Amino acid sequence: MHLGIFLEQVPDGNMAWWQMLASGLGWTLATAFFAWIMAFVLGSIVGVVRTTDNHWAVRIGDAYVELFRNIPLIVQFFIWYFVVPGLVLAVKRWVVTLDPTQHQFVTAVICLGFFTSARIAEQVRSGIQSLSRGQRNAGYALGLTQTQTYRFVLLPMAYRIIIPPLTSEIMNLIKNTAVAYSIGLVELFFRTREMAEMTFRYFDAFTAATVIYVVIALTANRVMALIERRLAVPGYITGGK
Amino acid sequence: MIEINNISKWYGSFQVLSDCTTSVKKGEVVVVCGPSGSGKSTLIKCVNALEPFQKGDIIVDGISVTDPKTNLSKLRARIGMVFQNFELFPHMRITDNLTLAQIKVLGRSREEAAARGLKMLERVGLKEQAHKFPGQLSGGQQQRVAIARALAMDPIAMLFDEPTSALDPEMINEVLDVMVELAKEGMTMMCVTHEMGFARKVAHRVIFMDQGRIVEDDTKDEFFGKPRSERAQQFLSKILHH
Ligand SMILES: Nc1ncnc2c1ncn2[C@@H]1O[C@H](COP(=O)(O)OP(=O)(O)O)[C@@H](O)[C@H]1O
Ligand SMILES: [Mg+2]
Numbered sequence: 001m002h003l004g005i006f007l008e009q010v011p012d013g014n015m016a017w018w019q020m021l022a023s024g025l026g027w028t029l030a031t032a033f034f035a036w037i038m039a040f041v042l043g044s045i046v047g048v049v050r051t052t053d054n055h056w057a058v059r060i061g062d063a064y065v066e067l068f069r070n071i072p073l074i075v076q077f078f079i080w081y082f083v084v085p086g087l088v089l090a091v092k093r094w095v096v097t098l099d100p101t102q103h104q105f106v107t108a109v110i111c112l113g114f115f116t117s118a119r120i121a122e123q124v125r126s127g128i129q130s131l132s133r134g135q136r137n138a139g140y141a142l143g144l145t146q147t148q149t150y151r152f153v154l155l156p157m158a159y160r161i162i163i164p165p166l167t168s169e170i171m172n173l174i175k176n177t178a179v180a181y182s183i184g185l186v187e188l189f190f191r192t193r194e195m196a197e198m199t200f201r202y203f204d205a206f207t208a209a210t211v212i213y214v215v216i217a218l219t220a221n222r223v224m225a226l227i228e229r230r231l232a233v234p235g236y237i238t239g240g241k
Numbered sequence: 242m243i244e245i246n247n248i249s250k251w252y253g254s255f256q257v258l259s260d261c262t263t264s265v266k267k268g269e270v271v272v273v274c275g276p277s278g279s280g281k282s283t284l285i286k287c288v289n290a291l292e293p294f295q296k297g298d299i300i301v302d303g304i305s306v307t308d309p310k311t312n313l314s315k316l317r318a319r320i321g322m323v324f325q326n327f328e329l330f331p332h333m334r335i336t337d338n339l340t341l342a343q344i345k346v347l348g349r350s351r352e353e354a355a356a357r358g359l360k361m362l363e364r365v366g367l368k369e370q371a372h373k374f375p376g377q378l379s380g381g382q383q384q385r386v387a388i389a390r391a392l393a394m395d396p397i398a399m400l401f402d403e404p405t406s407a408l409d410p411e412m413i414n415e416v417l418d419v420m421v422e423l424a425k426e427g428m429t430m431m432c433v434t435h436e437m438g439f440a441r442k443v444a445h446r447v448i449f450m451d452q453g454r455i456v457e458d459d460t461k462d463e464f465f466g467k468p469r470s471e472r473a474q475q476f477l478s479k480i481l482h483h
Contacts, residue, residue: 032454134324134326141320141321141324142346142391142394148345
């Protein structure tokens, strides 16, 4: 491996290859970050709805999860990028005002946001359902409303319980951003391929990408472990841990 | 105070409660007993509308729990409930367990709620534990906190669903002592329990349930003298023998 290659200029650009990869990393992180926020909010809502007594809402929530979980991610990318603007006039009008990179970025965030939200919804649902029925009843018996019971009683424990699976969802999400190369988003994998093909230094380019992906994953893992420790409930033994 | 009028409840085609009628007057202590699966928990949960039922009505302090206009949260806030498995909120300190509903439901200030909570905690003898988490207390202590949490809401009546049956034997009495004291102070209580010593000491009436029916509804003396039904006699001889 020759580290010198990373300092070489990109042909017809005014950047070195390491800067190219760094900019790819930036798009990867930005995509993952915004998709995570979207997925967390949507997934929490859908997950909560699926644990209520409203049969229709539960059914719609279940359908939502099945829809986004069962279509291959790359297909979802193509649908959001090529099909949706053609189907919805308002989206088309908006899309033409964006430059291609913006369009790719927004699409990637939305696509990964929905895809990941379905998985988070599943985790949130199982977290809530792992709590005893008595906890919910205790909230109601004290006069808390359903919303208050979720907000103060059920969700704080449910989120704590699902921190480990949420951690793997974050890592999945970061890995899944690479699929955005298929619609042309210039994220890390896109730049890595570009570098490999233009310099024929496949080994160097992909080794660098591998190291970067591993470092992000480990960082995410450590941060979540830290959060888990900070939120640990004294005297409470979580199941199976 | 609590009037249960001809209620019936089904889970699908399985009838859990059949035409149950009884009442608890103000200041009265009523013990509900009966074999496992006879519907005791279901009946007591119907009183504060934690379980819906298909037939009959329950009136609590003049308010019908089946009336769609009834604000169930408000109604429940006035009835204290204590569960078999304590059901303290594990992620909150004891103080926060005690103040949460006072603040969110009754609209008390944090200071007012904390003062009230602490007073109730003192009453159950656990003032020193205020800053601990539920998981750091023994089962008996947790159940006493649960009673304090219910009392902090200034309830007009208390419901107990087998409050001592999840406890190790050496902890049962510390909980029963608190309940006896409550009863002596005139609290209206409906208690599902098999602690017949408790029933003898403070109950005014004893209800015996079997297969979703109220089979006996006697004064304490009648019940312990000689229950009319054979089922109750059998049951009583079984639980009094150990
Ligand atoms: N959610 C439920 N769905 C179906 N059957 C239930 C449910 N909850 C309780 N039951 C049944 O109702 C009967 C009465 O239960 P319960 O009121 O808990 O009895 P007890 O408290 O006297 O032991 C039992 O046979 C139980 O299996
Ligand atoms: Mg029971």
